[in-house]
Amino acid sequence: MRRLWLEQAFLPEGWASGVALDIDGSGRIAGLAANAPLADRETVPGCVLPGLPNLHSHGFQRAMSALAQRRRAAAEDFWSWRGVMYRTALALPPDDIAAVTAMAFMEMLERGFTAVAEFHYLHNDSAGAPYADPAELATRVIEAAAQTGIGLTLLPVLYSAAGPNRPPEPGQRRFITDLDGFLRLHAATAERLRALPGAVLGAAPHSLRAARAADVAALSGLLPEGPLHIHAAEQTGEVAEVEAALGARPVEFLLREAGVDARWCLIHATHMTAEETAGLARAGAVAGLCPITEADLGDGIFNGNAFIDAGGRFGVGTDSNVAIEAPAELRQLEWSQRLRDRRRLVLADSARDGGSTGAALYRAALAGGAQALAQPIGAIALGCRADLVSLRRAGTDLAALSAETRLDHYIFAGGARLVDHVYVAGRCLVREGRHDARAAIESRFAAALRRLEDAL
Numbered sequence: 001m002r003r004l005w006l007e008q009a010f011l012p013e014g015w016a017s018g019v020a021l022d023i024d025g026s027g028r029i030a031g032l033a034a035n036a037p038l039a040d041r042e043t044v045p046g047c048v049l050p051g052l053p054n055l056h057s058h059g060f061q062r063a064m065s066a067l068a069q070r071r072r073a074a075a076e077d078f079w080s081w082r083g084v085m086y087r088t089a090l091a092l093p094p095d096d097i098a099a100v101t102a103m104a105f106m107e108m109l110e111r112g113f114t115a116v117a118e119f120h121y122l123h124n125d126s127a128g129a130p131y132a133d134p135a136e137l138a139t140r141v142i143e144a145a146a147q148t149g150i151g152l153t154l155l156p157v158l159y160s161a162a163g164p165n166r167p168p169e170p171g172q173r174r175f176i177t178d179l180d181g182f183l184r185l186h187a188a189t190a191e192r193l194r195a196l197p198g199a200v201l202g203a204a205p206h207s208l209r210a211a212r213a214a215d216v217a218a219l220s221g222l223l224p225e226g227p228l229h230i231h232a233a234e235q236t237g238e239v240a241e242v243e244a245a246l247g248a249r250p251v252e253f254l255l256r257e258a259g260v261d262a263r264w265c266l267i268h269a270t271h272m273t274a275e276e277t278a279g280l281a282r283a284g285a286v287a288g289l290c291p292i293t294e295a296d297l298g299d300g301i302f303n304g305n306a307f308i309d310a311g312g313r314f315g316v317g318t319d320s321n322v323a324i325e326a327p328a329e330l331r332q333l334e335w336s337q338r339l340r341d342r343r344r345l346v347l348a349d350s351a352r353d354g355g356s357t358g359a360a361l362y363r364a365a366l367a368g369g370a371q372a373l374a375q376p377i378g379a380i381a382l383g384c385r386a387d388l389v390s391l392r393r394a395g396t397d398l399a400a401l402s403a404e405t406r407l408d409h410y411i412f413a414g415g416a417r418l419v420d421h422v423y424v425a426g427r428c429l430v431r432e433g434r435h436d437a438r439a440a441i442e443s444r445f446a447a448a449l450r451r452l453e454d455a456l
């Protein structure tokens, strides 16, 4: 039994002082008391938050964050970025995929995330042939999670085509499986994942572009357990292609044909009609927003106020991992709404936390993220895993600010440089902002990055 004492903690009912936690052998909170004496407990100083879940990542893309920022054509867009991503995917050997993914997971921990849903679509070797072990590359993701200690929900991806009624392109050869191959991969991944305590297995048809509509519709019946994620309506070109082929827009089709419910997380959901927005909220699915990547790729702006007004649930993800930082995702989400509407404090809830915009964003992303990852996380509460992020008070504005402005400072001003200690399942992984395994992870990553830049 681990015994912690949190100087200040953000509980579901609000900030509390002197919070004693008893943590059981599985890393869950088995005892909790506020205004408790320190006694012989290990102190977690500063302001302690539940760690934010990251509901969408492609770990290997961390390697290309700087390599896709050079303009080579008159007009660059999502589709030209995708070409760089395909070349990156083809160039990385399995060991480098593990190295790059470990770097991404370590940075998530150092910058405010404690769990991740990895949307994993690299399955074959560089020639496009399946490995002898279908879970060869999934195993590299599992290794990265084990090395860093992040909470993992692994989502093997079904990727079969270039578009509705279009065969795969050569650049996609590392991703391609048919439904039977995917189900074998899923079973092999389940086997490997048993070695990682607390890990969750879900599944992800890539999108209505890359997975056959009939397979997407069948998947929830074929795999009755675990979360289901899918990219949807990220780009207007994708919406048009799906509508032409299937006679319905992506979110419209998923709501009507795929039985979308609380098991599902629709990644992006950027381009929705008012009916789709209300329908997705009603379905109880999570909108998986990736505001920094969506800005980097020029995707568009999610209709946040209409979705939240309809009772919609959302969380945030780092997606391309171009700039990994938990508070910055929430800041970018709110700022995109302000820029579009020429208003301020758009996603705040005036009825809670004194109207704090930061607290409203953080609470929503905790709940939506926990649902999308299907892990017992998202709150400092009995039964939840002890995933904690402490923010430094000494030498920062947090030493002076009132409790109800703390999350506004973290999200809009202080950012991830405030992150001090980070715990997953009650175990301290990051001390004074630095992961315990940083030296080994960053040197292995640097070697992989040098090889990749030479290869591209």
Ligand SMILES: [Zn+2]
Pocket: 056, 058, 119, 231, 267, 319, 320
């Ligand atoms: Zn994605």
